[in-house]
Amino acid sequence: xxxxxxxxFLPSLDDLAPASTSRILQAIQRFQSNxxxxxxxxxxxxxxxxxxxxxxxxxxxxxxxxxxxxxxTAVALFAGEHNAVYELADxxxxxxxxAGAPTLIRFAASNGPTDDTAATDxxxxxxxxxxxxxxxxxxxxxTPELLRAGFNESDVAVLRTVRGEDALLDALPDxxxxxxxxxxxxxxxxxxxxxxxxxxxxxxxxxxxxVKRGALAGLSSLLDADEMAxxxxxxxxxxxxxxxxxxRAIVDRHYSGPARVRGSAGTGKTVVAIHRAAALAQRDxxxxxxxxxxxxxxxxxxxxxKNLYQRLPNAVPGAVEFVHIDRLANRVCREAGIVPALxxxxxxxxxxxxxxxxxxxxxxxxxxxLTRYYVRDEVREVIKGRGIDSxxxxxxxxxxxxxxxxxxxxRRQAWTLREEWDRRMAAAGVTDFPDVVRWARDLARKRQxxxxxxxxxxxxxDFTLVGLQFVxxxxxxxxxxxxxxxxxxxxxxxxxxxxxxxxxxxxxxxVRGNSSVLRVNYRNSHEIITAAMACxxxxxxxDIGETYLRGDEDVRGISARQGVKPxxxxxxxxxxxIRYVAETAxxxxxxxxxxxxxxxxxxxxxxxxxxxxGGLQAMSVxxxxxxxxxxxxxxRVKIGTFKRAxxxxxxxxxxxxxxxxSFPSPKRHWQTVEEYEERRALETTELFVAMTRARxxxxxxxxxxxxxxxxEGLQHIDEVAV
Numbered sequence: 001x002x003x004x005x006x007x008x009f010l011p012s013l014d015d016l017a018p019a020s021t022s023r024i025l026q027a028i029q030r031f032q033s034n035x036x037x038x039x040x041x042x043x044x045x046x047x048x049x050x051x052x053x054x055x056x057x058x059x060x061x062x063x064x065x066x067x068x069x070x071x072x073t074a075v076a077l078f079a080g081e082h083n084a085v086y087e088l089a090d091x092x093x094x095x096x097x098x099a100g101a102p103t104l105i106r107f108a109a110s111n112g113p114t115d116d117t118a119a120t121d122x123x124x125x126x127x128x129x130x131x132x133x134x135x136x137x138x139x140x141x142x143t144p145e146l147l148r149a150g151f152n153e154s155d156v157a158v159l160r161t162v163r164g165e166d167a168l169l170d171a172l173p174d175x176x177x178x179x180x181x182x183x184x185x186x187x188x189x190x191x192x193x194x195x196x197x198x199x200x201x202x203x204x205x206x207x208x209x210x211v212k213r214g215a216l217a218g219l220s221s222l223l224d225a226d227e228m229a230x231x232x233x234x235x236x237x238x239x240x241x242x243x244x245x246x247x248r249a250i251v252d253r254h255y256s257g258p259a260r261v262r263g264s265a266g267t268g269k270t271v272v273a274i275h276r277a278a279a280l281a282q283r284d285x286x287x288x289x290x291x292x293x294x295x296x297x298x299x300x301x302x303x304x305x306k307n308l309y310q311r312l313p314n315a316v317p318g319a320v321e322f323v324h325i326d327r328l329a330n331r332v333c334r335e336a337g338i339v340p341a342l343x344x345x346x347x348x349x350x351x352x353x354x355x356x357x358x359x360x361x362x363x364x365x366x367x368x369x370l371t372r373y374y375v376r377d378e379v380r381e382v383i384k385g386r387g388i389d390s391x392x393x394x395x396x397x398x399x400x401x402x403x404x405x406x407x408x409x410x411r412r413q414a415w416t417l418r419e420e421w422d423r424r425m426a427a428a429g430v431t432d433f434p435d436v437v438r439w440a441r442d443l444a445r446k447r448q449x450x451x452x453x454x455x456x457x458x459x460x461x462d463f464t465l466v467g468l469q470f471v472x473x474x475x476x477x478x479x480x481x482x483x484x485x486x487x488x489x490x491x492x493x494x495x496x497x498x499x500x501x502x503x504x505x506x507x508x509x510x511v512r513g514n515s516s517v518l519r520v521n522y523r524n525s526h527e528i529i530t531a532a533m534a535c536x537x538x539x540x541x542x543d544i545g546e547t548y549l550r551g552d553e554d555v556r557g558i559s560a561r562q563g564v565k566p567x568x569x570x571x572x573x574x575x576x577x578i579r580y581v582a583e584t585a586x587x588x589x590x591x592x593x594x595x596x597x598x599x600x601x602x603x604x605x606x607x608x609x610x611x612x613x614g615g616l617q618a619m620s621v622x623x624x625x626x627x628x629x630x631x632x633x634x635x636r637v638k639i640g641t642f643k644r645a646x647x648x649x650x651x652x653x654x655x656x657x658x659x660x661x662s663f664p665s666p667k668r669h670w671q672t673v674e675e676y677e678e679r680r681a682l683e684t685t686e687l688f689v690a691m692t693r694a695r696x697x698x699x700x701x702x703x704x705x706x707x708x709x710x711x712e713g714l715q716h717i718d719e720v721a722v
Contacts, residue, residue, distance in 0.1 A: 009078060138185055255485050262492055581656070652695075661705075
């Protein structure tokens with residue numbers, strides 16, 4: 001038996017306890033092996049539209065699974081408590097149009113009685129179930145529809161009283177009308193009156209429709225017993241790739257030029273991007289070098305995304321290159337005979353020398369009391385990141401994404417600092433990363449033909465303007481028009497964790513008419529995303545051309561499922577916090593549907609990550625650092641910084657370092673209020689990113705008192721005692 005998952009099946013599992021989910025998944029495996037097993041009580045449902053294909057089987061005394069089935073092909077539609085499953089089935093149909101028909105496979109509410117009498121009879125009565133012998137087998141037909149089918153008014157009156165197929169033999173002695181009534185009981189009016197549009201009872205037609213058109217309706221690919229066993233025994237990485245209909249439309253869409261997809265945390269932007277890569281690769285699956293580029297700003301993510309891509313059944317081997325933006329820029333320069341010398345220590349020394357020479361006592365930058373780190377970011381992310389060519393241009397430009405006031409005198413001195421820093425780096429024979437990306441952009445623009453047919457940018461809000469222009473040049477060199485399906489940008493300004501910013505218009509990228517928004521949060525439970533927004537939602541977001549508050553209702557996304565509130569644990573000393581994390585992780589891992597490898601432990605700094613890893617390993621909890629995680633499934637707890645976790649998800653997340661004296665980083669006495677607030681906003685975004693990595697469970701750990709952000713969301717958080 002081959003089984004596909006319908007779009008409502010996985011969300012239905014999210015509403016169940018882990019033990020119930022485990023029983024249902026085990027029942028699916030038994031169903032695939034032997035659907036006639038007595039313990040499953042596999043039964044066909046009668047009397048509703050499309051019911052000739054609707055079946056249920058038992059997962060436990062109280063749990064049922066609803067499937068559509070023909071021959072050795074089935075679609076798992078919904079799972080849950082007995083009554084909930086039958087009530088859904090009672091009002092639903094699974095309709096499979098024939099090839100070429102202008103409708104889609106669908107599982108949805110069927111047409112019910114629309115005449116006043118039938119509606120009145122049903123109002124005030126408990127909902128009937130398909131297995132209920134006390135209900136009419138033609139309730140899904142209206143009186144006008146029955147008359148049109150060939151019954152007279154007397155027949156209809158009789159049919160409204162029939163309770164089960166056996167009663168038809170006595171109620172309709174006319175053999176022709178008896179056959180007609182049985183046929184109507186097994187079909188929807190739509191199927192009956194337009195048979196040319198819908199599949200017949202043939203198992204071959206049913207399977208062919210699922211294979212060829214199921215994806216358009218949000219159905220997963222068909223899995224045989226071995227594939228199902230691997231999936232159900234696997235980690236969360238395999239489930240991350242399930243595609244919903246809203247996302248599928250974006251994946252398959254033809255774009256006339258550059259396109260952008262945005263959405264809040266958990267809406268599946270990266271899932272869409274990975275599927276988009278596969279779809280584009282299939283359109284031109286010719287052997288040779290990769291024709292599709294998939295690039296990110298976080299250097300640890302490309303191998304993870306490559307691993308996920310390779311799990312897709314429609315992945316074209318070797319067709320997509322997954323690479324970090326800096327590595328790609330370095331390669332383009334080397335291909336042109338330019339070998340960048342990237343030595344961080346020498347780059348830092350050059351900056352320190354330039355700072356000492358240029359920013360003396362009484363100068364605008366010194367009297368501003370801005371730290372050298374802020375000014376360094378100004379040079380790297382604003383001047384160089386925006387590709388500013390002259391002082392005049394810098395003086396005129398809007399510093400998008402920077403909130404601290406920068407006067408003309410300060411800008412002039414920052415420009416002088418940039419020039420001196422560049423001079424010192426040249427003398428030392430080294431190059432900074434922003435310069436390499438700019439060189440690569442200019443080289444790519446000079447190429448006679450595109451380097452890639454299509455380019456996908458994940459987390460586009462974290463790129464610099466020059467970085468995004470570089471990727472665009474790889475698919476549309478200078479003097480060439482934007483190619484259809486060329487540049488595809490996904491991201492969320494509410495998760496921007498690096499300084500600086502720009503708008504797409506400033507980058508010369510026009511996505512008008514090619515922009516989409518994902519609004520359904522498929523990852524986080526309602527409780528987790530609500531708490532994350534309560535803790536961080538008041539922050540302003542600069543989203544490459546749009547400005548809003550992170551918690552605004554029209555951008556925050558809608559959670560698709562319910563869960564449990566996040567938990568706050570005040571652990572006292574560090575040892576107490578580590579013991580709680582270790583003991584809780586082990587306890588959770590004993591649950592049937594959770595492995596230690598599905599757990600993420602995150603902290604705001606590398607120092608705290610290292611301390612936490614040492615503490616957990618001392619308590620026999622093996623850890624996998626995110627810095628070298630490539631997406632391969634392991635049974636080790638994943639551990640890393642808030643930043644490093646970006647783009648990933650875990651069933652359960654523990655966040656440490658959230659005490660009021662440690663998060664966000666304390667204000668230094670020499671920092672201005674404006675600079676501190678800008679840094680605090682970025683760190684708060686990191687917290688939002690970290691909280692929204694959690695799918696089912698979120699644990700917030702502090703010493704004695706939580707930070708202000710956690711206090712803001714306390715009403716949405718449960719506390720546990722030490």
